[in-house]
Structure formats: structure tokens, C-alpha cells
Amino acid sequence: xxxxxxxxxxxxxxxxxxxxxxxxxxxxxxxxxxxxxxxxxxxxxxxxxxxxxxxxxxxxxxxxxxxxxxxxxxxxxxxxxxxxxxxxxxxxxxxxxxxxxxxxxxxxxxxxxxxxxxxxxxxxxxxxxxxxxxxxxxxxxxxxxxxxxxxxxxxxxxxxxxxxxxxxxxxxxxxxxxxxxxxxxxxxxxxxxxxxxxxxxxxxxxxxxxxxxxxxxxxxxxxxxxxxxxxxxxxxxxxxxxxxxxxxxxxxxxxxxxxxxxxxxxxxxxxxxxxxxxxxxxxxxxxxxxxxxxxxxxxxxxxxxxxxxxxxxxxxxxxxxxxxxxxxxxxxxxxxxxxxxxxxxxxxxxxxxxxxxxxxxxxxxxxxxxxxxxxxxxxxxxxxxxxxxxxxxxxxxxxxxxxxxxxxxxxxxxxxxxxxxxxxxxxxxxxxxxxxxxxxxxxxxxxxxxxxxxxxxxxxxxxxxxxxxxxxxxxxxxxxxxxxxxxxxxxxxxxxxxxxxxxxxxxxxxx
Ligand code: GAP
Numbered sequence: 308x309x310x311x312x313x314x315x316x317x318x319x320x321x322x323x324x325x326x327x328x329x330x331x332x333x334x335x336x337x338x339x340x341x342x343x344x345x346x347x348x349x350x351x352x353x354x355x356x357x358x359x360x361x362x363x364x365x366x367x368x369x370x371x372x373x374x375x376x377x378x379x380x381x382x383x384x385x386x387x388x389x390x391x392x393x394x395x396x397x398x399x400x401x402x403x404x405x406x407x408x409x410x411x412x413x414x415x416x417x418x419x420x421x422x423x424x425x426x427x428x429x430x431x432x433x434x435x436x437x438x439x440x441x442x443x444x445x446x447x448x449x450x451x452x453x454x455x456x457x458x459x460x461x462x463x464x465x466x467x468x469x470x471x472x473x474x475x476x477x478x479x480x481x482x483x484x485x486x487x488x489x490x491x492x493x494x495x496x497x498x499x500x501x502x503x504x505x506x507x508x509x510x511x512x513x514x515x516x517x518x519x520x521x522x523x524x525x526x527x528x529x530x531x532x533x534x535x536x537x538x539x540x541x542x543x544x545x546x547x548x549x550x551x552x553x554x555x556x557x558x559x560x561x562x563x564x565x566x567x568x569x570x571x572x573x574x575x576x577x578x579x580x581x582x583x584x585x586x587x588x589x590x591x592x593x594x595x596x597x598x599x600x601x602x603x604x605x606x607x608x609x610x611x612x613x614x615x616x617x618x619x620x621x622x623x624x625x626x627x628x629x630x631x632x633x634x635x636x637x638x639x640x641x642x643x644x645x646x647x648x649x650x651x652x653x654x655x656x657x658x659x660x661x662x663x664x665x666x667x668x669x670x671x672x673x674x675x676x677x678x679x680x681x682x683x684x685x686x687x688x689x690x691x692x693x694x695x696x697x698x699x700x701x702x703x704x705x706x707x708x709x710x711x712x713x714x715x716x717x718x719x720x721x722x723x724x725x726x727x728x729x730x731x732x733x734x735x736x737x738x739x740x741x742x743x744x745x746x747x748x749x750x751x752x753x754x755x756x757x758x759x760x761x762x763x764x765x766x767x768x769x770x771x772x773x774x775x776x777x778x779x780x781x782x783x784x785x786x787x788x789x790x791x792x793x794x795x796x797x798x799x800x801x802x803x804x805x806x807x808x809x810x811x812x813x814x815x816x817x818x
Contacts, residue, residue: 321347341568346716346717347687347716350687355574357811360815365815370542370546377509385649386649399489400495406487412480423454504557505556507520523555524554524573526680528550528552533548533661534659544663545580547579548577563634566632568684571682572682574682575678578677579676580674581672582647582673582674585644585646586623592642593642600630600640610631612626612627613636621646625642627640627642632692642678643680645675646676650676716746716765717748719769719809720770721771722734722749722771723773724774726751741802744806771784771801
């Protein structure tokens with residue numbers, strides 16, 4: 308199956324099985340806004356729990372907050388978002404479609420990289436065991452030509468972004484012959500900057516309306532609370548503040564389902580450190596965050612690092628963890644060394660001292676910040692796309708979501724074989740044993756085979772079937788989602804087995 312078809316299937320599956328619905332669907336939806344359904348919200352909450360506990364429970368020096376979405380408008384002036392939170396946009400005159408100029412160029416560079424990968428694949432087949440990849444990519448003339456091209460475009464592109472040279476961004480698109488994927492033409496408009504923040508009014512117009520913004524990142528809620536938390540929590544540097552919450556961006560190119568949304572959730576942590584020590588903490592958090600991802604058990608090859616060529620206005624180092632979505636490797640999480648930019652700016656704009664007195668060095672300073680910022684919805688999409696499998700079982704086939712058991716929306720389904728003879732009553736007793744500790748589902752409708760398929764499709768790791776033998780010897784069959792194997796288990800062992808394999812601690816202990 309090609310990746311485009313796979314992605315379409317995942318989107319359809321999300322809707323069919325109650326994971327994600329288009330927002331306001333009965334009114335034909337709202338572009339790039341989505342609602343999470345009955346299974347989606349459980350998976351999302353489990354991802355949040357995994358992140359929240361990994362941050363605030365496993366790190367004694369990291370605490371959590373929940374700040375408001377609305378903030379004083381000066382926050383966004385101070386942070387630079389009013390003046391600098393822009394995307395360079397370009398329109399194709401034939402298709403009337405709008406694109407981010409930087410994304411068009413990045414995708415073009417990615418295509419050249421794919422050409423290198425193809426050359427490597429071809430050579431691997433040709434040379435067999437004697438193939439030396441390192442030697443090949445550093446000597447093959449065609450590969451060298453592609454690499455040189457990538458370097459040239461990257462350098463020029465980075466400079467154009469850094470100097471806000473919109474004309475040169477357009478020139479790169481024209482000179483590289485980048486075409487609109489819809490019309491296939493190169494008939495481009497000028498490049499313009501577009502601010503991504505949504506604004507609204509606070510209070511009634513008569514009382515003197517005040518324009519405020521829906522926060523485009525949760526981070527600023529942490530910066531403006533730095534002093535509150537440091538003082539009330541008597542926090543000593545280095546320490547972190549974590550937060551999960553909604554963020555809003557008026558994304559113009561909003562495609563790829565929940566990958567790029569206008570309303571989304573971020574899980575961010577700001578780590579406050581001594582000036583001069585930020586790059587060492589930056590490395591520390593890079594390693595820690597990758598470990599968090601890898602503990603989910605998806606192949607390591609699905610993740611890669613991407614170094615930012617163009618640094619945001621506040622950063623002195625930045626890397627992304629990219630994930631291989633069905634539409635290619637894309638950013639999942641950003642790890643940024645944000646210097647003292649934000650706190651210094653808030654000092655300047657608020658007129659309040661935002662400092663830390665370091666007892667060890669006997670100095671007072673504005674702390675530096677290392678930030679880890681991950682999109683919750685993107686993590687959801689990463690988990691779903693890595694878990695989605697279509698399996699051929701001879702006569703039949705099944706769709707199974709191999710979601711890590713600790714994240715699965717439903718941990719166990721309790722299924723009486725038939726709706727009579729006392730089996731539903733015993734199944735209900737089993738539900739009562741399990742339901743206080745884990746999310747379970749009771750189902751008695753349809754054949755047992757159909758019920759297994761439905762549970763596979765929503766990623767339930769265990770199905771517990773109650774049959775007539777259960778009434779005689781207090782055993783049930785326990786069916787494993789991934790292998791479809793079944794074993795007979797005594798009812799009094801069920802709780803321990805299911806709990807131990809699906810518990811959040813199984814993930815947390817890997818960190
Ligand atoms: N505080 C830093 C910050 O917001 P960012 O790279 O702009 O950095 C962090 O965003 C993460 O938020 C991204 O890595 C991505 O996972 C997620 N994210 C950003 N924009 C998004 C969007 N429009 N839809 C869904 N997730 C988004």
C-alpha cells in the first residue's frame with residue numbers, strides 16, 4: 308500500500324472508530340479544526356498522563372502549572388509574537404492555492420535528499436555485501452552533485468529567512484522550478500508575511516475594547532509565572548515548569564489532518580538554568596526527550612534529529628525530533644535553548660525584576676531557559692500511524708491498532724460468549740473487578756469474531772471471553788491483540804495480568 312493510501316485509510320479509520328471527527332461536521336466542518344471522539348479522548352488523555360508523569364513525577368525539580376489561555380496583550384509584544392510570528396506566504400495564480408514559501412523550498416530539498424537515498428539503494432543492490440555506504444556517498448559524482456545542490460539552496464534559503472528577504476525566497480522558488488502540486492504551474496505571486504495569531508476583544512466595545520490574543524504557545528504562561536512558582540515552590544536552579552494546554556495559530560496552509568491544526572494542544576516544559584550552562588542542559592534534555600519517545604516501542608528508524616538552520620528570534624540552539632509520518636519525516640517535538648530572551652523581555656516590558664539569586668555563586672541573574680515543546684495532537688497521530696496495521700489472515704483480514712498497551716483507550720473488553728445462561732452476569736462481575744483500575748468495555752452484541760475485530764480496530768490489548776466453562780471452573784479465555792493467541796486463565800489472576808501489562812508504570816519505568 309502506498310503511503311498516501313495508508314494516510315487516507317488512517318483518517319477514515321479515526322472517524323469510523325470514534326477517534327477523531329471533523330469539528331462541526333453537520334455544518335460541513337471547519338477547516339483544520341477537529342474533535343476527539345470517545346476513543347480518541349482516552350488515547351489523548353493517556354498520552355498526556357505519560358508526558359505529565361514523566362516530567363513532573365519522575366523529575367523532582369520539575370513542577371506543573373495550568374495557566375490561562377487569555378493573557379495581557381503586552382505579553383505578546385514582549386515575546387516578539389506581535390512583530391515576528393509570521394509565515395512567508397505565496398499564492399499560485401492558477402490554482403489559487405496558498406503555500407508557505409519556506410515549506411515549498413524545504414519540500415524541494417527533501418525531494419533531492421530522496422534522490423540521494425534512491426542512488427544509495429540502487430548501489431546497495433548492485434554491490435551487495437561489499438557495499439560501503441559511507442564511501443559511496445562521499446565519492447559518487449551524482450550524489451556529490453545532489454549534496455552540493457542541497458547545500459547551496461539551504462545556505463541561500465537560510466540567509467533569505469534570516470534577513471527577511473522575501474524577494475529572494477520567491478527567486479529560489481522560481482529558479483528551482485518549484486511547481487504548485489495542484490495546478491502544476493510555476494505562476495507564483497510575490498511572497499508576503501502573515502501573522503499567525505488570532506485576536507479577539509476583551510470586554511464590551513463601549514467600555515473601551517482591548518484586543519487580546521489566543522495564545523500561540525503555552526510557553527509564555529510559564530514565563531510570566533516564573534517568579535510565582537520559584538518563590539512559592541522555593542525552587543532552586545536548575546528547575547523546570549511544565550504545562551499542557553491549548554494553543555491557537557491561524558495556519559494558512561492547514562493540511563495533513565491533525566498534523567497542522569488551528570486549535571491544538573502543546574505539552575511544554577521550560578527549564579531554568581544558570582547562564583552559560585544552557586547548552587549542557589540542552590544536550591541533557593535532547594537525550595531525555597528522545598528516550599521518552601523510544602520507550603513507546605516503535606522502531607528507532609521512525610525518529611530522527613533535525614537541526615534548525617534558521618533559529619527563532621529567541622534561540623541560540625534548536626533541534627527537532629522528527630517522526631516518519633505517512634507523508635514523510637516531519638517535526639514532532641522541538642527542543643530549544645531560548646537564552647534569557649523571554650524573561651529579559653518580560654522584565655523590560657513589565658518593569659518588574661525577574662531574577663534569581665544564586666546562593667552558590669552569590670549572584671543575581673536572569674535565568675537561561677531550555678525548552679521542550681511537543682504537540683499532543685502530533686504525538687497522537689504518530690502513535691496511530693505507527694500502530695495501524697492491515698493483516699491478511701487467509702480467508703479474512705483485520706485492521707489492528709498495535710497501540711502501546713499503556714496508551715490504549717480500552718485496556719480490556721469483557722465479552723460473554725452468549726447473552727444467556729448466566730454468562731452476562733459473570734461477565735459483569737469481571738467488569739466490577741477491573742473497572743476501578745482501568746478503562747474496560749463490556750460487549751455482548753454480535754458474534755465473538757466480530758467483537759474481536761472491533762476491539763482490534765480500536766487497539767484493545769486484551770479480550771476476556773466468558774463461556775460456559777467459566778461457570779464451572781472460574782476460568783476465562785484471555786485473547787492477546789497482537790498475536791491473537793488465546794489462553795485459559797483463572798478469573799482471580801486476570802486483574803494482575805491485565806494491570807501489569809497495561810499500567811502506565813510499564814512505560815515510566817523504561818525512562
Ligand atoms: N514554545 C515553542 C513552540 O511553540 P513550535 O515548534 O512552534 O515551538 C512546538 O511548536 C510543537 O507544537 C511542534 O513541535 C508541534 O508538535 C506542535 N505544533 C505547532 N504548531 C502546530 C499546529 N498548527 N498543529 C498541531 N501541532 C502543532
